[in-house]
Amino acid sequence: MMPLVAAALTILAFTIGLTLPDVDLHLWLGHRSAMTHSALPACLLLTRRHWQPAACGMGAGIGLHLAADTFPNRMIGYATIKLPFVGALSPGASYAWLAINALAAIGVAAWLARRLHAPVVAALLTLAVSVVGAGYLWRTDGGWPVLAIAAVAAWLVWRRPSASPQP
Secondary structure (H helix, E strand, C coil): CCHHHHHHHHHHHHHHHHHHHHHHHHCCCCCCECCCCCCHHHHHHHHCHHHHHHHHHHHHHHHHHHHHHCCCCCCCHHHCCEECCCEECCHHHHHHHHHHHHHHHHHHHHHHHHHHCCHHHHHHHHHHHHHHHHHHHHHCCCHHHHHHHHHHHHHHHHHCCCCCCCC
């Protein structure tokens, strides 16, 4: 696949992934379904090699969405994760589910970005995802805490002394 097409597909899939988990609102699955509120949609795209750029973007988008969902007003009823044929998870298990799947989805995205895209393209994609992701988190419920955590993490990485070469 041409690098420009792969990058465009990654960005398109990222944009879709930001809201894909809430497709369960329009299905019989119930809100916060484990089927859509997980890394599963991104991982399903890994089944075909030529879908990997979409899996990269989808993982990043779903990861940000799930990260924001870990900060609901209250983790009861509507906000808890629903497992098919089992029912809702407890609040603690729902928090764990969302956090683990957010990290897994973002991990898949980061792994694929390094594997699929040249370093300069990966850096530009990271910048684009950061800007669009910050805009999404700015206006979504639960986004403010995620932005604050990301800002602190970026500051810590920035402040970390670089390793100087040993003579």
